[in-house]
Amino acid sequence: MLDKQIMQALTHVVTELYDAADITLSLEKTPKEFDGDYTLVVFPLLKRSKKKPEVTAEEIGTKLVEQYAIIDTYNVIKGFLNLSVTSRALYDAIAEHGCKIPTIAKTSKPYLVEYSSPNTNKPLHLGHLRNNLLGYSISQILMACGYHVKMIQIINDRGIHICKSMLAWQQFGHGETPDSTGIKGDHFVGKYYVEYEKAYRKQVNDLTDSGMSQAEAEQEAPLNKAVQNMLRQWENKDPETIALWKTMNQWVYDGFKTTYQQLGVHFDKNYYESDTYLLGKQVIQEGLEKKIFYKKADGSVWVDLTAHGLDHKILLRSDGTSVYMTQDIGTAIARYHDFEFDSMIYTVADEQDYHFQVLFIILEKLGYAWAKNCHHLSYGMVILPTGKMKSREGTVVDGDDLMSQMKKTAQEIAKSRTTIANEKVSEQIGIAALKYQLLKVDPKKQVLFDPKESIDFHGKTGPFIQYTYARIQSIIRKNGKTEPFSFPENLRMEERVMIKKALDYQNQVHAAGQQRSPAILANYLYDLVKSYNSYYQEVAILSETQTQTRSFRIALSAHVACIIQAAAKLLGFDVPEKM
RNA sequence: GCGCCUGUAGCUCAACUGGAUAGAGCAUCGGCCUUCUAAGCCGAGGGUUGCAGGUUCGAGCCCUGCCAGGCGUGCCA
Numbered sequence: 333m334l335d336k337q338i339m340q341a342l343t344h345v346v347t348e349l350y351d352a353a354d355i356t357l358s359l360e361k362t363p364k365e366f367d368g369d370y371t372l373v374v375f376p377l378l379k380r381s382k383k384k385p386e387v388t389a390e391e392i393g394t395k396l397v398e399q400y401a402i403i404d405t406y407n408v409i410k411g412f413l414n415l416s417v418t419s420r421a422l423y424d425a426i427a428e429h430g431c432k433i434p435t436i437a438k439t440s441k442p443y444l445v446e447y448s449s450p451n452t453n454k455p456l457h458l459g460h461l462r463n464n465l466l467g468y469s470i471s472q473i474l475m476a477c478g479y480h481v482k483m484i485q486i487i488n489d490r491g492i493h494i495c496k497s498m499l500a501w502q503q504f505g506h507g508e509t510p511d512s513t514g515i516k517g518d519h520f521v522g523k524y525y526v527e528y529e530k531a532y533r534k535q536v537n538d539l540t541d542s543g544m545s546q547a548e549a550e551q552e553a554p555l556n557k558a559v560q561n562m563l564r565q566w567e568n569k570d571p572e573t574i575a576l577w578k579t580m581n582q583w584v585y586d587g588f589k590t591t592y593q594q595l596g597v598h599f600d601k602n603y604y605e606s607d608t609y610l611l612g613k614q615v616i617q618e619g620l621e622k623k624i625f626y627k628k629a630d631g632s633v634w635v636d637l638t639a640h641g642l643d644h645k646i647l648l649r650s651d652g653t654s655v656y657m658t659q660d661i662g663t664a665i666a667r668y669h670d671f672e673f674d675s676m677i678y679t680v681a682d683e684q685d686y687h688f689q690v691l692f693i694i695l696e697k698l699g700y701a702w703a704k705n706c707h708h709l710s711y712g713m714v715i716l717p718t719g720k721m722k723s724r725e726g727t728v729v730d731g732d733d734l735m736s737q738m739k740k741t742a743q744e745i746a747k748s749r750t751t752i753a754n755e756k757v758s759e760q761i762g763i764a765a766l767k768y769q770l771l772k773v774d775p776k777k778q779v780l781f782d783p784k785e786s787i788d789f790h791g792k793t794g795p796f797i798q799y800t801y802a803r804i805q806s807i808i809r810k811n812g813k814t815e816p817f818s819f820p821e822n823l824r825m826e827e828r829v830m831i832k833k834a835l836d837y838q839n840q841v842h843a844a845g846q847q848r849s850p851a852i853l854a855n856y857l858y859d860l861v862k863s864y865n866s867y868y869q870e871v872a873i874l875s876e877t878q879t880q881t882r883s884f885r886i887a888l889s890a891h892v893a894c895i896i897q898a899a900a901k902l903l904g905f906d907v908p909e910k911m
Numbered sequence: 912g913c914g915c916c917u918g919u920a921g922c923u924c925a926a927c928u929g930g931a932u933a934g935a936g937c938a939u940c941g942g943c944c945u946u947c948u949a950a951g952c953c954g955a956g957g958g959u960u961g962c963a964g965g966u967u968c969g970a971g972c973c974c975u976g977c978c979a980g981g982c983g984u985g986c987c988a
Contacts, residue, residue, distance in 0.1 A: 360927070363931065373931095491988075628985095632986060642984095655986065656987075683981095684983085685983070687988095710916085712917085712982090746950095777924085785923075785937075788937070790936085790950055790951090799950045800951085802950095803951085810947070811947095836927090843927075855924090859935090866952070866953090868947080872947075874946095911948085
């Protein structure tokens, strides 16, 4: 790679001149208002060169041009050494540049990525979509970087939430099913969750109207008593309850399957809370014996994290039942037994930052060396222009609805254009619009999702990226055969910009992987596509008469298309051949 | 109260991890389709990077103190 070559040259020259091999050099891209391709900032070298910035830069520049054929010219402005590489060097670099990413993985042990991890009492909403897209994309990026990624999730299939749906279905369901009603399974179960809440609220209100306090009413409402009872029955493995639980969960899984398919995500292994929730308890017991944890008089078990600047955290309730943390400890250890992973990422919203901070410390205290390779991919909430999504106020944006709405919008836009867009392409475009909009934002920031703006397919959007790809494919189709290409004698300014942008692809994928941020790749991809469109506008490609130049331009275009397709895939969307 | 995150153009976001005159999209205004797909391109206007100090050759980025918003914070998940 060209930047690596230049780095090597610089290291060599700087060692020769100032014996400064130990000083880390900062090589950057030259801003467009200056002449040059790459810029060395010489300030860090001054303490060794003992000369003025300008003089130091001059000395390095002179030697570079003398000794390295790829360096064409240089200029010095203050402490900045701007290097111009030869067109030949750019050509050579792009000619051998591939769409494959060099590996940065230093182990072949698995790299686990957890994402999605839904509750089984309602369908997926917009917030889940962000989670799924982030988790899936970072998995693809890490795979591209050479890691052996396994995508996993923990399904929260037990607990009070699913019991509410079960109870409501028992009481108000009259035996209807997703099949008998034609309602998608997860929506069907979600409907009964809502019905439970409605009926429960009414009971609470009736009780407070008759003079009971709010807290007491919430406790005493018949539905609450019934649902608590149902949870106990579940834990006692009452056959009828277990059977109903299995049936309703299966309805949900059938529904999720469709949603995941539409979303284009999948998993290598599912963990179920009903299988893992007991695992943690025995680990807590062991930790208690090793005095890593302590027990209070009331029987509850705690860990003291004050040495880490944190608080005390409960691990087992006084009645001996497990809490969220207990389960997560058990699940993590179970995963290690299953995979002997090197690293693991949890894709979970930022409201659980503290939880994971504590989890990783506890695992470390328990002596698990891999704990230091556990990471929380924390992301901000998706909010609407009207504020947070609130299920009680009916402002939750449903995932399935949103996806079909995006597809519909894509179809409508296609109709108003001259080019055709069939069913499949419309779906590709709609889903790309959705995915790009959610992924282009830095994970740790909130995403504001404006339904009105989301139907704009112009500008910095997924469809724009797809459109550019389709344009290039059109050129390739019209040209017919793939022909050999060679150095076109000279490169135009637009070409140099385009080539440098393309050469940056692999670095950007590495950066996205290392920083666990698909947004880095998403923003790069937009820049690349933007550069290509300028190039396309300014430079004749098919209509270029000089054969050698034309074949090079077509090859360059094809290479850009290759990067677009590969990068889009890492972000989780496809690019159509025509649109 | 304490902890973490965020604050950049009217709005939504970038800024290569400390580099040069802070960039894009949307919105507004003005150009470009008899030539490779106008879901495109070119141009204009729009900024005290929340405020105040500090660190150094250099700060949107690091440190301190405020202000605003978000999320948490010993028996919800």
